[in-house]
Amino acid sequence: MHNKTIAELSQSLAQGAFSSVELTQAYLERIERFDGQINSYITVAADEALAAAKQADAQIKAGTAGILTGIPLAQKDIFCTNGIKTTCGSKMLDNFISPYDATVISHFKQAGAVMLGKTNMDEFAMGSSNETSFYGAVKNPWDLDAVPGGSSGGSAAVVAARLAPASTGTDTGGSIRQPAALCGITGLKPTYGRVSRYGMIAFASSLDQAGPMARTAEDCALMMNVMAGFDDKDSTSIAREVPDYSVTLNQSLAGLKIGLPKEYFAEGLDNDVAGAVQAAIEAYKKLGAKVVEISLPNTGLSVPAYYVVAPAECSSNLSRFDGVRFGYRCDNPKDLEDLYKRSRGEGFGAEVKRRIMVGAYVLSAGYYDAYYIKAQKARQLISQDFKRAFEKVDVIMGPTSPTVAFNLGEKIDDPITMYLSDAYTIATNLAGLPGLSVPCGFVGQRPVGLQIIGNYFDEARLLNVAHQYQQHTDWHARAPEAFR
Numbered sequence: 116m117h118n119k120t121i122a123e124l125s126q127s128l129a130q131g132a133f134s135s136v137e138l139t140q141a142y143l144e145r146i147e148r149f150d151g152q153i154n155s156y157i158t159v160a161a162d163e164a165l166a167a168a169k170q171a172d173a174q175i176k177a178g179t180a181g182i183l184t185g186i187p188l189a190q191k192d193i194f195c196t197n198g199i200k201t202t203c204g205s206k207m208l209d210n211f212i213s214p215y216d217a218t219v220i221s222h223f224k225q226a227g228a229v230m231l232g233k234t235n236m237d238e239f240a241m242g243s244s245n246e247t248s249f250y251g252a253v254k255n256p257w258d259l260d261a262v263p264g265g266s267s268g269g270s271a272a273v274v275a276a277r278l279a280p281a282s283t284g285t286d287t288g289g290s291i292r293q294p295a296a297l298c299g300i301t302g303l304k305p306t307y308g309r310v311s312r313y314g315m316i317a318f319a320s321s322l323d324q325a326g327p328m329a330r331t332a333e334d335c336a337l338m339m340n341v342m343a344g345f346d347d348k349d350s351t352s353i354a355r356e357v358p359d360y361s362v363t364l365n366q367s368l369a370g371l372k373i374g375l376p377k378e379y380f381a382e383g384l385d386n387d388v389a390g391a392v393q394a395a396i397e398a399y400k401k402l403g404a405k406v407v408e409i410s411l412p413n414t415g416l417s418v419p420a421y422y423v424v425a426p427a428e429c430s431s432n433l434s435r436f437d438g439v440r441f442g443y444r445c446d447n448p449k450d451l452e453d454l455y456k457r458s459r460g461e462g463f464g465a466e467v468k469r470r471i472m473v474g475a476y477v478l479s480a481g482y483y484d485a486y487y488i489k490a491q492k493a494r495q496l497i498s499q500d501f502k503r504a505f506e507k508v509d510v511i512m513g514p515t516s517p518t519v520a521f522n523l524g525e526k527i528d529d530p531i532t533m534y535l536s537d538a539y540t541i542a543t544n545l546a547g548l549p550g551l552s553v554p555c556g557f558v559g560q561r562p563v564g565l566q567i568i569g570n571y572f573d574e575a576r577l578l579n580v581a582h583q584y585q586q587h588t589d590w591h592a593r594a595p596e597a598f599r
Contacts, residue, residue, distance in 0.1 A: 217314025296564020
């Protein structure tokens with residue numbers, strides 16, 4: 116059962132090959148058996164999962180089930196879940212039990228999906244390796260000495276290790292696509308505003324976006340059918356009709372124009388990663404696509420602009436964690452100032468503190484114009500680059516990450532090098548565009564991801580382009596030997 120996709124599991128449930136309770140129990144047993152090796156779950160909601168599975172079986176029997184009814188999923192621990200601990204990977208929220216569900220969680224519940232548990236993540240989604248979590252680092256199922264990527268590293272690892280058929284993630288600067296690439300799965304970051312952010316604990320409000328992580332583009336399409344849509348509880352949600360993302364999966368790619376940015380194939384890209392990506396491009400040519408070289412001249416501004424904008428927004432969003440209203444509170448504070456200082460000092464980890472301090476600095480008097488306003492101007496230049504590119508091409512392709520998964524501990528003490536792990540993914544967040552990572556090969560035993568970027572609200576095309584590639588390759592079907 117654990118080697119089936121969502122589409123295959125849904126069909127098996129409808130045919131009565133097994134029940135949702137049996138399927139859920141099988142995954143819970145795999146989690147108990149294997150998760151000690153990779154540390155991908157923070158909370159396993161076994162009782163709640165089995166109760167939901169029982170309800171799903173009743174719906175299936177009554178003939179009122181949808182495609183996701185009875186399907187076990189893992190949820191990133193950044194989404195508030197009613198009655199279940201929501202930590203954001205931080206000591207600050209280690210005791211926080213949410214009194215409500217995030218909209219994404221509500222949508223999956225309404226669809227009859229079963230939540231297996233909450234996945235490990237970089238603290239407050241700040242990281243590229245899943246090493247900043249209060250609950251310890253997640254390990255890559257393909258190589259236990261390697262990182263799974265971040266911040267949605269736990270969500271990527273559970274899918275790669277077959278501890279859930281699919282999961283949710285969030286992407287602020289690449290945090291769905293980069294771990295998807297490093298763990299050999301498919302991950303989609305939708306257009307900003309396409310999926311509700313209500314109940315998703317904020318890191319950088321103008322950049323954060325939730326999306327699906329699964330083995331196949333088809334499964335991501337089925338999840339997007341549930342996740343996407345307008346939400347009046349979210350002021351950044353966009354009122355736009357949601358298509359059925361699965362309908363166009365099988366469209367031909369004949370005549371598709373693929374843009375290859377010369378900036379994505381320059382210095383800093385590992386040669387073996389470049390070779391795998393180029394091989395994928397050749398496969399697309401055989402499917403009828405045409406390749407056009409393009410330029411995104413302001414790509415080099417992406418990382419510095421992001422690491423001004425994102426910390427500025429995080430310093431504002433995380434000001435609410437003060438030891439007063441909820442979350443961690445220090446013991447025996449002397450006065451209010453001591454309460455604030457010690458609660459935040461003890462509750463936040465090093466990377467979160469670093470970004471709060473950077474954000475407070477760039478927003479301070481005398482530096483706001485010099486840094487924050489300049490970064491926002493750079494952001495507009497990056498968006499304009501993409502706008503011009505999409506006048507010539509249908510999609511843009513390149514590597515998701517400049518390297519395959521690096522070793523645990525390799526970059527944790529070198530923040531700048533760590534930040535460059537997201538060099539190819541950050542620009543899409545700054546522009547608000549959709550992007551997808553699909554497995555396209557290996558370097559040794561470590562997976563390589565191909566990034567596909569689309570125009571605004573063009574998720575259906577991205578999923579179609581990825582699905583067609585997966586119909587002619589088997590990279591997405593491969594599993595780590597230790598977890599088969």
